[in-house]
Amino acid sequence: MVVANWLHSSLFALPLSLVAFCIGVYFYRRSGTVLLHPIVTASLIVAALLHTLNIPYSDYQHSSTLLYALLGPAVVALAVPLKQNLAVIRRAGWPLLVTIAVGAVLAPVVAIIIALLFGAGESVLLALSGKSVTTPIALALAEKIHAALSLTAGIVVLTGVVGALAGPPLLTLLGIRDKRILGVVLGINAHAVGTARAFEISALCGACSALAMGLCGALTALVLPLIISS
Amino acid sequence: MTPPALSNIFHWLIGTAILFGCERLGTLASTMLALPVPGAVVGMLLLLFGLMVNGGIPRGLAQISAQLLFLLPLLFLPAAVGVFFLRDLAPADWLALIAAVVIGTLISLVLCAMLLQRLLNKAGSKW
Known part of the structure; x- marks a missing residue:
């Protein structure tokens, strides 16, 4: 008993x-x-x-409410690596910001279109909308737009693993050798898992990834609820 | 291992207080102003703004943040485990989901990389 x-x-x-x-x-x-x-x-x-x-x-x-309670402060803590890597923006300028903005919209839209082609239900579509955002932000977003938390978490983790695995060989295939481009692309599309992978490649690659992840997450969190509610 | 010095603990407490304070403030702002943005994200933007104004990052805050971000997978573990207990999802939904994530991620990886490379060439920036 x-x-x-x-x-x-x-x-x-x-x-x-x-x-x-x-x-x-x-x-x-x-x-x-x-x-x-x-x-x-x-x-x-x-x-x-x-x-x-x-x-x-x-x-x-x-x-497990204690763990959930720490997710909020963890999102806030993302501001620290963001601040540390802000210098990258000053050097890369507008092309970086444009790519992050486009990527933040592109990643979920492409996924949702494919899901629609496969005839997915509404719960899947809602959960997909936060797919390339780092998990704590995605979960906070899921609560706002009433998407299933577990489904969202699963999709985000899967996206991160797929992106982090496929990203480096895919860019080599495209003939892109600039590790900073790789970092940014990993940060946008594979969030924290991709950033961990980027840090294994080089510190600069990781910094670009951390920056792209943070900005992409913040941007999605600002824009997505507006799109869903309208 | 030597026990952490008292001043270190003091710095960590300040760092923790900053994180929780920003989260509370962000949540408060989000509900009071009925913002569509999650409170924690408002808190993150508040902290980012604060750090930019301050210039540097307090030592304790940097250490506590690094710890918390290392523990991130543990924090969303309960939510991730739920994937294995989803009952109300049809097999067709699963197929669509996996196809969307795998194919979608590959397409968006390629498009983002090509876009950034093109834009960097255009700007001619040496970064």
Whole structure:
């Protein structure tokens, strides 16, 4: 009885998340591939455990309010890397800003058009609208536009992994060798996962990516609710 | 490991207070002015503006922010786990979703890269 209660409380959910995250980080560092981004391993571990122990997802979710509460301050914390990399704008100027603005609109629009062609339902379309925005901003946005949180998180993570994996070889294929262009493109399309990948390539590539991610996220957060509500 | 000096803890507390303060302020502004923008994003813009006016980044704030951003995957783990428990999504929806994310991301990667390269050439900027 005591054990049963414990399984459904925060005292179980929080250590579970923490341990799964640590295992995820360990495997990510060991493997060195974005396919094993901590969130991928960690979410698989948690989902498998909840399933085996027969714990409803809603119980786990409700016991994790502490983690949700920290998402807001984490979004605010994004301002710090943004400020640190603001100097890149001064050098790259308007082409950078234009690309970020276009990319912020392009990424979700292309995805939504493809989903429409495949006949997706409204819930999928809404969740896709925040696909290339960094997860904490995407979740805050999802709440505003009433998109499903889990679906949004899943789409954002998948987008990040696909973008971070495909980005570098794709640009080589296009004959673009400038690592700063690669950084910006990764930041716009693959948010934090892409930025982690960019930092592996070079510090400059990572700085460009962090900057593009932050600006793209802020821009989407400013514009998207206006489009959805009208 | 040596225990952190008292002044470090003081700096971290200030950094934490700044993050929570900006978030509260942003949320307050968002609800009071009925802004469509999420409160946390307003808070982020407030902090960015504050840092630009201030010039530098307080040491404690930089350290706490780096920690929090490192922990980000942990913070949205509960939401991500939910993907495995979605019941009300039809198989056709799943197919559309995966196609949209994979193909959409590839297309937008290519278009963004080509656009930026073209614009940089046009501007002739050496960055």
